[in-house]
Amino acid sequence: MSLCIINEGKIKSPNKVAIISGNKRITYLELDAWIQSTQLKIQKYKQISFIPFLSAESIVLIFAALRENVKICLLNHRNPLNNRKNIEDFFNPDISIDTLDDLSKLTKNASAIISSNIQIPLEPNLYIPTSGTTSKPKIACLTYQNFLSNALVANKKLDFTKSDTWILSLPLFHVAGISILFRVFTACATVNIAKDKNFFKLDGNFISLVPTQLNRILEFSNLYKDKFKCVLMGGAPMNEYSFNKAKEFGFPIAMSYGMTETASQIFISKNPKFMNGVFYLGFPENHCEICLNNKMELSVKGASVFYNYYKKGAKFKWFKTQDILKYHKSYGYAFFARAKEMFISGGENIYPEEIERHIMKCPGVDLAYVIGDENETYGHVPIAFISGKKYDISEIKKHLLFNLPKYKIPIEFFKIPLHFFNDLKCSRRNLKKHFESEKKCL
Numbered sequence: 001m002s003l004c005i006i007n008e009g010k011i012k013s014p015n016k017v018a019i020i021s022g023n024k025r026i027t028y029l030e031l032d033a034w035i036q037s038t039q040l041k042i043q044k045y046k047q048i049s050f051i052p053f054l055s056a057e058s059i060v061l062i063f064a065a066l067r068e069n070v071k072i073c074l075l076n077h078r079n080p081l082n083n084r085k086n087i088e089d090f091f092n093p094d095i096s097i098d099t100l101d102d103l104s105k106l107t108k109n110a111s112a113i114i115s116s117n118i119q120i121p122l123e124p125n126l127y128i129p130t131s132g133t134t135s136k137p138k139i140a141c142l143t144y145q146n147f148l149s150n151a152l153v154a155n156k157k158l159d160f161t162k163s164d165t166w167i168l169s170l171p172l173f174h175v176a177g178i179s180i181l182f183r184v185f186t187a188c189a190t191v192n193i194a195k196d197k198n199f200f201k202l203d204g205n206f207i208s209l210v211p212t213q214l215n216r217i218l219e220f221s222n223l224y225k226d227k228f229k230c231v232l233m234g235g236a237p238m239n240e241y242s243f244n245k246a247k248e249f250g251f252p253i254a255m256s257y258g259m260t261e262t263a264s265q266i267f268i269s270k271n272p273k274f275m276n277g278v279f280y281l282g283f284p285e286n287h288c289e290i291c292l293n294n295k296m297e298l299s300v301k302g303a304s305v306f307y308n309y310y311k312k313g314a315k316f317k318w319f320k321t322q323d324i325l326k327y328h329k330s331y332g333y334a335f336f337a338r339a340k341e342m343f344i345s346g347g348e349n350i351y352p353e354e355i356e357r358h359i360m361k362c363p364g365v366d367l368a369y370v371i372g373d374e375n376e377t378y379g380h381v382p383i384a385f386i387s388g389k390k391y392d393i394s395e396i397k398k399h400l401l402f403n404l405p406k407y408k409i410p411i412e413f414f415k416i417p418l419h420f421f422n423d424l425k426c427s428r429r430n431l432k433k434h435f436e437s438e439k440k441c442l
Helices: 005-012 028-042 056-068 081-091 100-106 144-158 175-186 211-218 240-248 352-359 393-403 428-441
Strands: 017-021 024-027 047-050 071-074 095-097 126-129 139-142 165-168 190-193 206-209 230-233 253-259 264-269 273-275 278-280 289-292 297-301 319-328 332-338 343-345 348-350 365-375 379-388 412-415
Touching: 005 028, 005 175, 017 028, 017 056, 024 028, 028 056, 028 100, 047 056, 047 081, 056 071, 056 100, 056 175, 071 081, 081 139, 095 100, 126 144, 126 175, 144 175, 144 253, 144 264, 165 175, 175 190, 175 264, 206 211, 211 230, 211 240, 211 365, 240 253, 253 332, 264 332, 278 319, 332 352, 343 365, 343 379, 348 352, 352 365, 352 379, 352 393, 365 428
Parallel strands: 017 190, 047 071, 047 095, 071 126, 165 190, 165 206, 206 230, 230 253, 379 412
Antiparallel strands: 017 024, 126 139, 253 264, 273 278, 278 332, 289 297, 297 319, 319 332, 343 348, 365 379
């Protein structure tokens, strides 16, 4: 068992504001009572599936489930209905909550016995489908302790304290959003919940962003130049241009690397070093231990590493991430590529991330994804998808031809459709499906 961080915050600082939601301020005392009230309503359930909206009610339900040891599966509202149904059929919940009205009813504040020193069980009870979920669901089983151990490291590395406020603009169905809650409540700090796309105007000095969000803020950089103590980047690749522009305007950029299975970050750095196309993020802390094989493929174990996938048996000893890292004796480790995304063209191994990094060096490009398309002659050939403003395909091709061998140059370039952005990042797998379906229509 482990002491609940919100209950601990109530004991230490009962009148401290825990959540800002629009005009509403919720103290640690009020939040703890609200959670205890909700606990009474969910005790009859063993498993809940749930679309977590950016709301105080969602936070209350998540922590009520953690305290009651009710398994809760977090669903992405942007996924197609048949995808969510497939996950729910596999998870088999006692109750499914997919509207704000249902959520409000379940978390409606009522009287509760106010207890202190509330403990949370150590077994897995946070279930998060991974981004690779298709017809065969893959749901990561995570524990309260996984997120807590990560939060303790992140708060120390980022100097996040009780006096700080973190703007929550990332979704709570994603590990990045849940991690923000744990950082905030571990520090007995405040979280300010975003209600619209102008979240960067909210009161708060810490924020987590993906590159597309950062680029939006950089358009108004003079307005927010001295606002943030830390801008934590993650979730998708960041290009060198945006990084340098943010630093030029004085934005305190920090970076993390991790995944759902590690309850957010493995590496986190306030001073990332860009070299040879990748960002070096230092060395791991005591929340996880790493091991690299002779191909530089990463395996991890430790307090922040998940239990296993749903219905897959015993806890992992070492989790093989299939990510390939680079190492520098002074700057530590950098993410390079995912082994499972590699494809072969004319007998040559191609890692899409290498091509993507070069495309993202070109003016006007915010994001780039490369897939391998089946080809009778070469086996596969690279196809590129791009998001950005005023980029020039001919200039991108020139840049690639100057820096890469010809077999790595995409044979076609497409714009990423807006509906493919899934809050944090675009799915490479969905882009491939889209491209294959479009080919069939030709």
